Amino acid sequence: MTSLATLSGRVAVITGGASGIGQATAILFAQHGARVFVGDYRLSRESEQTLASHGIRASACDVRNVAELQRLVDQAATTSGRLDILVNNAGIGMVKQIQEVSEEDWDNCLDTNFKAAFFGAKFAIPHLIRSGGGSIVNTASNAGLLPRAHDPVYSISKMALIGLTKSLALCHAKDRIRVNSVCPGPVCDTGMMNADLEAAADRAATEQRFIAASPLAQAFGRMSRPDEIAAAILYLVSDAACMVTGTALAIDGGKSLGVPPSL
Numbered sequence: 001m002t003s004l005a006t007l008s009g010r011v012a013v014i015t016g017g018a019s020g021i022g023q024a025t026a027i028l029f030a031q032h033g034a035r036v037f038v039g040d041y042r043l044s045r046e047s048e049q050t051l052a053s054h055g056i057r058a059s060a061c062d063v064r065n066v067a068e069l070q071r072l073v074d075q076a077a078t079t080s081g082r083l084d085i086l087v088n089n090a091g092i093g094m095v096k097q098i099q100e101v102s103e104e105d106w107d108n109c110l111d112t113n114f115k116a117a118f119f120g121a122k123f124a125i126p127h128l129i130r131s132g133g134g135s136i137v138n139t140a141s142n143a144g145l146l147p148r149a150h151d152p153v154y155s156i157s158k159m160a161l162i163g164l165t166k167s168l169a170l171c172h173a174k175d176r177i178r179v180n181s182v183c184p185g186p187v188c189d190t191g192m193m194n195a196d197l198e199a200a201a202d203r204a205a206t207e208q209r210f211i212a213a214s215p216l217a218q219a220f221g222r223m224s225r226p227d228e229i230a231a232a233i234l235y236l237v238s239d240a241a242c243m244v245t246g247t248a249l250a251i252d253g254g255k256s257l258g259v260p261p262s263l
């Protein structure tokens with residue numbers, strides 16, 4: 001019997017795949033038989049080698065640049081003769097209050113986290129239709145379900161991304177295109193989390209605060225890992241989820257359920 005999670009013969013584009021959740025997703029897709037194309041604006045030799053060792057093609061792409069995004073999507077589809085999956089995963093944080101936010105900060109965050117997903121979908125949809133349907137997954141965040149006081153622009157970008165997910169899911173079900181989002185809580189071993197921890201005055205205490213914020217992270221004594229988010233994305237793009245669209249799947253150890261019990 002064929003596994004419902006097989007991606008054999010499928011072609012996938014993943015943005016922000018040089019590290020963290022995107023890299024874990026690219027590797028998991030490749031291990032499940034997909035031909036994977038990664039675009040990232042920060043490709044180190046190490047990440048290129050890691051991706052190449054799994055047969056994944058990586059190319060330079062700044063997703064804020066719509067022409068570069070179109071080239072990434074079109075090249076994957078043209079080289080492979082089809083496109084089945086797009087994961088809009090590239091993202092940046094923005095920890096600033098409104099009075100400190102410049103127009104450049106706003107554009108940088110919204111263009112990366114939100115606008116790129118819209119245009120990525122715009123360029124992918126015609127290819128997905130030619131393939132008989134397909135799947136788009138947007139990496140949103142827990143902040144898209146419950147906005148946070150410390151990073152309003154990031155929260156707004158991820159709430160907008162969930163709105164985009166639902167809207168495009170509604171518009172393109174007729175084309176057999178499913179559009180879903182994942183909403184991770186704090187994830188260890190990612191560029192984003194490492195930057196937060198490096199900036200913290202007390203790294204260990206900050207790490208404990210992230211863990212304390214979600215009941216399952218408390219119970220396991222650790223944050224989520226990138227491969228655990230990748231597993232949820234694999235499910236969403238697989239045939240096992242053929243009737244699932246428009247969702248915002250929380251993978252946050254219960255962080256968005258409410259205030260967790262104190263440690």
Ligand code: NAD
Pocket residue numbers: 015016017018019020021022039040041042061062063064089090091092093112139140141142183184185186187188189190191192193
């Ligand atoms: P990460 O920093 O390891 O990965 C983000 C990737 O996106 C990096 O490789 C980076 O180079 C790339 N990127 C950023 N801006 C880009 C641009 N303009 N063009 C092309 N590539 C760009 O961190 P991560 O946690 O793996 O982040 C992946 C996604 O997960 C992001 O959308 C982030 O908002 C989301 N997320 C992360 C966490 C967490 O705790 N780490 C929690 C919730 C959501």
